[in-house]
Amino acid sequence: MSTPELIRIVSRDSPMALAQVERVRSELAALHPHIRTEVVPVKTTGDKWMGDLAQVEGKGAFTKEVDAALLAGDADLAVHCVKDVPADRPLPAGTVFAAFLERDDIRDALVHPAGLTLDDLPQGTRIGTSSVRRIAQLAASHPHLDYVPIRGNANRRLDKLAAGDADALLLAVSGLQRINRPDVITEILPAEVMMPPIGAGILALQCRENDTGLIDTVSGLGHPDTYREATAERMFLHVLQGHCNSPIAGYAKAERNGELSLRACVFTPDGKTVLNAHEWAGPLDPPTLGTSVAVALLRQGARTLIDSIAH
Numbered sequence: 359m360s361t362p363e364l365i366r367i368v369s370r371d372s373p374m375a376l377a378q379v380e381r382v383r384s385e386l387a388a389l390h391p392h393i394r395t396e397v398v399p400v401k402t403t404g405d406k407w408m409g410d411l412a413q414v415e416g417k418g419a420f421t422k423e424v425d426a427a428l429l430a431g432d433a434d435l436a437v438h439c440v441k442d443v444p445a446d447r448p449l450p451a452g453t454v455f456a457a458f459l460e461r462d463d464i465r466d467a468l469v470h471p472a473g474l475t476l477d478d479l480p481q482g483t484r485i486g487t488s489s490v491r492r493i494a495q496l497a498a499s500h501p502h503l504d505y506v507p508i509r510g511n512a513n514r515r516l517d518k519l520a521a522g523d524a525d526a527l528l529l530a531v532s533g534l535q536r537i538n539r540p541d542v543i544t545e546i547l548p549a550e551v552m553m554p555p556i557g558a559g560i561l562a563l564q565c566r567e568n569d570t571g572l573i574d575t576v577s578g579l580g581h582p583d584t585y586r587e588a589t590a591e592r593m594f595l596h597v598l599q600g601h602c603n604s605p606i607a608g609y610a611k612a613e614r615n616g617e618l619s620l621r622a623c624v625f626t627p628d629g630k631t632v633l634n635a636h637e638w639a640g641p642l643d644p645p646t647l648g649t650s651v652a653v654a655l656l657r658q659g660a661r662t663l664i665d666s667i668a669h
């Protein structure tokens with residue numbers, strides 16, 4: 359097994375994705391100063407299609423072309439937001455996760471040009487979001503708000519907000535930090551108000567499964583607690599067979615004392631029905647915790663809620 363001299367890193371070509379690649383490059387440079395890296399940017403279906411993601415083959419819209427480049431040997435290492443990697447099916451055959459980087463902020467933020475906070479938004483404020491998860495969580499608590507679909511990478515959404523296409527946005531804090539625009543945040547929503555999506559704030563490194571030298575080299579970038587959280591969350595989503603447009607939210611948390619917990623919710627689109635589960639792992643391993651929380655929600659009727667959303 360040999361250490362590679364050059365690692366070609368493939369990723370989406372959005373500013374956020376390229377910033378993520380730079381983080382990987384700098385962590386790699388610190389660990390392996392002699393390895394050179396090259397960036398292979400690709401456009402994904404999700405970047406090109408500006409309509410409803412459920413109408414394209416929704417699942418994997420942000421990952422398919424990246425995975426294809428990896429499998430074709432045009433690159434050696436893919437960087438993905440775990441949030442964008444489908445969990446209802448296995449990773450593309452022949453690829454594996456080699457590491458999960460230390461998790462960033464998991465919360466969503468409100469972006470309002472005049473600096474208003476969520477509870478101050480007036481009647482009829484148009485929130486630019488296409489996310490079933492985000493809309494379902496505000497629909498019940500803030501019924502006076504309106505929603506307008508908005509797509510495109512975070513920079514484009516900020517441009518559309520400035521152009522007046524929406525009155526406010528909901529975006530991930532971690533994403534805004536990555537594109538160096540935390541200045542636009544007017545309020546960070548606590549996870550109790552806006553439960554994050556599965557995999558929020560986590561970057562995964564994916565390799566070809568037979569590239570053992572590379573897997574070994576990049577595994578040093580992995581963060582053990584993030585690995586436990588990501589594994590519990592993805593098994594949860596796998597058992598629920600959630601899809602990219604699912605009204606599902608939740609997060610695992612590895613506490614300082616080593617205990618792992620997972621809380622999760624499934625919503626109706628109007629947010630009036632919320633199924634809830636929160637469990638501690640105790641002696642369970644992370645995937646079994648994920649399975650247990652998913653089964654708890656299935657017992658409460660989660661299947662009907664998930665299947666009633668078009669996908």
Ligand SMILES: NCc1[nH]cc(CCC(=O)O)c1CC(=O)O
Nearest residue numbers: 439441529530532533558559560
């Ligand atoms: N679907 C786009 C996407 N994928 C991951 C993030 C945020 C960063 C992350 O959670 O890793 C975003 C942007 C957003 O939802 O605001």
